[in-house]
Amino acid sequence: MKKMILVMAVGAITTAVKAQDNKLYLKGGYNLANVTVTGDGAVDDARALSSFHAGLMVDLPIGAGLLSLQPGILYTGKGTKVENGKSTDASYFKATANPQYIEIPMNLVVNLPLADKESKFFVGAGPYAAMGIGGKNKVEGKVFGVGFKSEEKIEFSNDDPTTTGTEEGAGVGYMKRFDFGVNGTAGFAFKNVLLSINYGHGLTKINSGSDNGADDKLKNRVWSLSLGISL
Template sequence: MRLRPFLPVVLFAFFLTISSMAKAQIGVRAGFNAYNVISRNGNGNELYNGSRLNPGFHVGVTYDYLLSNNFYIQPAALFTTKGYRIKDIQEYSSVESYLTPYYVEVPVNFLYAPKLGKGRLLLGAGPYVAYGLGGRGEYYGKTMVDGVVTRNDQSADLQFLSDTDDLKTGKWAYGKTWDYGVQILEGYEFNERLSFQVNAQLGLANIHPDSKGVKSTSKIKNIGFGVSVGYIF
């Protein structure tokens, strides 16, 4: 369905609608991400040996509304990058690759925000759902034979897919389109406007695609953390 990429945004709009009568504030948020994956094959062994954190970013809008004294609910709509990096350096060869998928994501955090000094302490947790939009993959390979160095550099757009048979020519597979999970956050809000927070996120969805209609026994889950700055209007 063509509307499926916009479902997280539709969910965010729903929260805006049901909270229209509440004391609410719109804000913006942007910051730095670092993501990796938890990967296991059917035998429980690591699927992507040596995967590392892949740096990225997130940006979007938030909507805070008061539930009761010091308790808030905060849905948001974010554009965010995730993925992972692999780096393998040997004596006569090296490989480094980056897979950076793009998602539109709707987290819904439940916040406890007691007064602390001139501002508020922010403690929160909640679920998220995300829809993959695409992304970019890069591969840098180098080998040395008899003193001669040969390079093999490649790049391609990433494709989200449920089955590897659906992979289009010239694209690299990342994983299934939908991701969901949980996150926690901690931060501080200055003068009810400017805020700073750190968050950690754990994907619960297995995004490893199937093959030829056969359900995969391997598992891949997104995991990462972020640091961001927000401003409430």
């Protein structure tokens, strides 16, 4: 299923760029990832985790170009961290979870032309779907000066998102493989360069297993800064 989704996404993007006014961007940049810690969606800033994203995005003008559809396919890091104390203290603890996803955003944006006519400011929003493909859980620290460190691969559940009412392959310590949410995006597109900021707001809990008051709170939140180069 993972291979089928990737082939379909790349094929759709390749087909889309054949039209004359469409632009294909090689895109990458910095992520500041986090997860919610309360039922109303609040996050703890101290848990923010630095990561990155890279991939392709297409700008598809609609009609006279006032609107554009911006689909893409990205390799992107999400996650969070928990840290107590400082690395210079006698006792210190840090745990990070950094799941890696293939993400397919589909944003609809409004274009506002700038003075040089080849540049524009854009702002918009849309949904995204993401599939977990890797990542690591890391723990490190010290207890009265004695250091410890461990690292393990993140395990994803094998739940099929087309099924309802049942989550296959769930278990303690597993993350849900599929993440769905919405994006807000804004930026500037020049002749061959694109600069943008994006906020991804996950709508599905990231822990596998049955719903409960604790793991229902954990949903992805990611701020991204991107640089795109037109191909």
